Amino acid sequence: MSRTVPGSGAQIIPIFNSISGVRDVYVVNGGSGYDPADPPRLRIENCGTPIRDAVLRAVIEGDGGVITAVEVLDPGEGYDPLRLIIEDDGSDGHADGQVYLKQDGGIDFIQITTPGDTYFDATARIEGGGGSGAELVPVTGLITGLAIEQQGRNYTEEDVNIIISGGGGQGATGVAEVSQFGQVSSITLTNEGEFFETPPLIQIIKGGGSGATAEAFIDLGKITNIDLLAGGGGYVAAPQIIFTRDTDLIRTARVRQSLNSSIFNLSGIVSDITSGQTTIPVETTAPYSGSGKILLGREIIRYTGKTAAGVDGATVDSFTGCDRGINFRFDQKVILDDLQDDPNTGLTSYTFNVTDKVRRVVENSNNRVAIVYDWDVEQKALYLTFQVDELAFIDGGRSNEKSQIIAFVAGTAGASGTGVEPHVLLEAEGVNIVVFTEPLGLILNRKFEDDDESYEDEQGITQYGDGIIDLVNTGTEFENQINLDGGIASSKYGIEETLGGTNTTLFQQGDQIYDANLNPLVATVLSAGALGDGDTHTSTAEIIVGTPTAGVAYVPPEEVEGLTSGLTATTVTRVDGPKEGQQTITVTSVESNDPTFYFSVGETLRGNSSGVQAPIVSVAYDTYVRNEDE
Structure with a gap:
């Protein structure tokens, strides 16, 4: 009769010695509710049949009944633990890695911890652990070189x-x-x-x-x-x-x-990523640090947190709090219309030259000057930067320069009219302006004027001011240019300016511009990104299915659907194999079915046009993110 003991949730990992006995035990999760007077019995399973069983004792401490450690009273001998074997007759034999498993016991990924040296014809395999069927192919070396020994004859x-x-x-x-x-x-x-x-x-x-x-x-x-x-x-x-x-x-x-290589963690995105998305769902976040940077395509993304499926209510592994495109040097990306596409090549006739000024069809004195940073003719994507006059640059909080915290001097001598102060001071009881003198001084009971801008609040009442001090530059070369940023975080370094609640800096959908042809063409903005946007990224995956239970073969391009997960994707290619009766299909634009984000091994994949139904054998998402060094 089995014995029931109090407590649950503990997870431990044994570490084995050279004779396959237990050398130590690592406590992953101490669980809760365990009783020191009635401790659980700890056994090593899925490691073969040992010559002698290990004897382990749980150390339970605290009011919550948490297992804080495990004592090894007898290490035992002859276990068959899960281990990675990498071999090459000419190598130094030092390559090793950590195997991570999925909940169903399949291999999730392998993280190479020691790359070793002189591996050229390496083989790798998984031994022990009570499982079978894993197939590994090591990636080694580089194809390089060039040289000629003899000329030969009769070449053409x-x-x-x-x-x-x-x-x-x-x-x-x-x-x-x-x-x-x-x-x-x-x-x-x-x-x-x-x-x-x-x-x-x-x-x-x-x-x-x-x-x-x-x-x-x-x-x-x-x-x-x-x-x-x-x-x-x-x-x-x-x-x-x-x-x-x-x-x-x-x-x-x-x-x-x-000697020169770096070790990267790779994980595939499991759904399409939009340019402004701040949560990136992936296959796994397990090998990544709690915060850091990742590379997705050409875009470097900084994330501040990560989730793991099944932990704290999360349904998918994801990077959270993402700051997008931190390596990008443009301010805005816009997509133009396809009215000038060549019917034969599909390429647009619009032309833009790097560093050109972009001319709007309808100009406004409040519009900022836009400069071409790059032009992608295939995607019809125009990358722009905006000129920011010197009045807009203040640090807003640089720690090592006290005078740069909120100080400004109106930029140049011509920033305001002769004998005219660059700002208007208003009486405000209890409000003081800090003057950066030595020592610091105060202008008592005064504030800067801020009422040039107006907007309606949620109650429909007209309000004045945008939180940015009004600049008095009428009649100067800086008239109608942007106000000082003042360190306001949402103002993106002084680039964005609004008038009556409308952004007058960034291009909006429907705006029209002239291109750089001798006889300028008029292009219309189909979609316009925001400051801080990243690129869009399309998820792709390789799915291997078994012998169909209905139909014969998938017919790309068709939509396929996981009948259990509810996920959909579009097929791109289909080939027979890798084993008899199986098919390998590549899919793109994987659509999640929240809260489900992954195709499941074993579920039926249906072709919505061909009618084919076959069980999924494996899924590999191959639009990768990788860790990026700080």
């Missing part, structure tokens, strides 16, 4: 191909030329490559001839010259030139890649 120019695959470096390319006598006459270096440690060797194969050899010379990691040693003969077609390096030298030398 039309078929010459150069394949780079060694030499310790990367990126080098070259083109061989064949004479009328069927000999290799020269090899022209078209890309000198980089990171070469030793001169690579060159093999010249195929083409019907033989005997061509060449030699490469390097300097500062780049190929500087290729000497043709022998032209060979008998070539009737151009040979292939393969750049390699001596195998023995490779295995006795340290690998540049392992």
Whole structure:
């Protein structure tokens, strides 16, 4: 008869010694409600049949009955724990990683903790843990190099191909030329490559001839010259030139890649991401720090928190509190209409040049000057920056410059009229203005005027002021330019200006602008981003399904739907395999079904056009985010 003890929620992980006994126990979650007088029995399961069972004792402390530690009274012997084995006969044997499991016992991801050295033909496998069926493929080394040993003969120019695959470096390319006598006459270096440690060797194969050899010379990691040693003969077609390096030298030398590489955590986004979205749902956040930076496409995103599915009520792993596009140097991104698209190429006829000033069809004195930062003709995306006059730049809180906290001097001598103060002071009982003198001074019972702007509040009552001090610059070169920011966080460094509640700086949907053609075309803004927006990102996934229970094959592009999760996506490609009876489909634009964000292994995937229904075998989301160094 089983014995029921009080308490629940504890999670522990055993750490094994060299004879597969328990060396230590790590408490992941101490749970609650446990009784020191009636402690739970701790056993190691899913680790094979040991020669001798370990004896463990839970240490329970506090009023909440929390397991704070586990004492190993007898380590036991002969367990078969879950472990990652990475092997290569020529390696240093130091590569290792941490295996993370899903709730159903499948492998979620593997984080490489030690990359090791000189791994070229590595194999990897999962042993122990009571499971089976995992298949791993290590990713090692780099394809690099370029060199020529002999010229050979009977090559022809039309078929010459150069394949780079060694030499310790990367990126080098070259083109061989064949004479009328069927000999290799020269090899022209078209890309000198980089990171070469030793001169690579060159093999010249195929083409019907033989005997061509060449030699490469390097300097500062780049190929500087290729000497043709022998032209060979008998070539009737151009040979292939393969750049390699001596195998023995490779295995006795340290690998540049392992010395200079960084370890990145990768996790796929599980739904499309909009440009202003501040929560990024992904496959897993487990290997990432609690806050930091991630790279998604070309966009660097700073996040302040993360969630894990099933923890604190979260339904999906996600990065939260995201500050988008912190590496972007533009202020606004707008998408233009497709009225000028070429029907043959699909490309727009609109033209914009970097650093050009953008001309609006309807100009206003309150509009800020917009400058072209970049123009993406395929996406019809116009990236803009806005000119900010020197009056708008104050720090608003720089810690190491006391005088920059809220100080301003109206920018230039011509910022206000002769004998005119740049601001109007109003009487305000109990309100003082700080004067940055030594020591600090006060203008008592005074405040700056702020009533040039008006808006209606929620009750429909007209209110005045925008929280930014009014600048008196009538009749100066700065008239109608933006007011000082004053350190207001929502004002985005003084770029945005509003008039009557309307933003007069940023472009709005429906605005029209002239392009840079000699006879300017008028483009209409279809969508307009906000300050601080990032890029849009499309989620993609590779789904393997088993033998269909209905229908035969999915027909891209069609919508597919998980009948249990309710998620939908659009198929892009379909191929048979990898095993008999299976199909592999790639999908895009995965639509979540809140609170469900993941396709489930085992659920039926239905093609809404083809009618095919098949069980999902595996899902891999492959629009990746990766951790980014601070």
